[in-house]
Amino acid sequence: MVQYQSIDRTFSALGDPTRRAVLERLGRSSATVSELAQPAGISLTGMKKHLRVLEEADLVRSEKVGRSRRCELTPGRLDEARAWIDQYRQMVEGRFDRIEALLDETKGDPR
């Protein structure tokens, strides 16, 4: 069985436009749950669910301030996600290079 990894949480958290919009909003300043819910046009409960996913992925942290909960960005584990994408791209490029080389061989040297 494949183990559940933090990279799963990172990619899954980013695969939703509302959650990416929350991260972009928090890039400007910290915000309360209701300040995040209102412009997104969703309920407080809905926003709390999204925030839980972002917190589990270490992309957001929150703390109770008085009667509201204030959220802010954390650096998260995006390096891992980025490294995976880079590795995948190299793999795809390598594979297409090998296919091209094989096609050239089949055709023989053009000169």
Place this chain on the structure above:
Amino acid sequence: MVQYQSIDRTFSALGDPTRRAVLERLGRSSATVSELAQPAGISLTGMKKHLRVLEEADLVRSEKVGRSRRCELTPGRLDEARAWIDQYRQMVEGRFDRIEALLDETKGDPR
């Protein structure tokens, strides 16, 4: 309402260890659905579901060859996903720089 975008499909497709393992396997060579299902230890039906997600994200394409279906990698839209991650990192770093500058201001010039 936030629109459903291709970047959602890319991130969501990558947020699963079985799907990332399929991509890594296809990085070595193309493979049939059963060749992918067996080492993953999942049913053909389960693998087909994962492949559908990967195909919708333009990360894999497949074609019927005789009685089996052969899958191979496509370059996908990873550039978009990578650009988003880079932009987010810049945003987080910028935010932490601003907080640091603010703290320095509060403390006054150390010299």
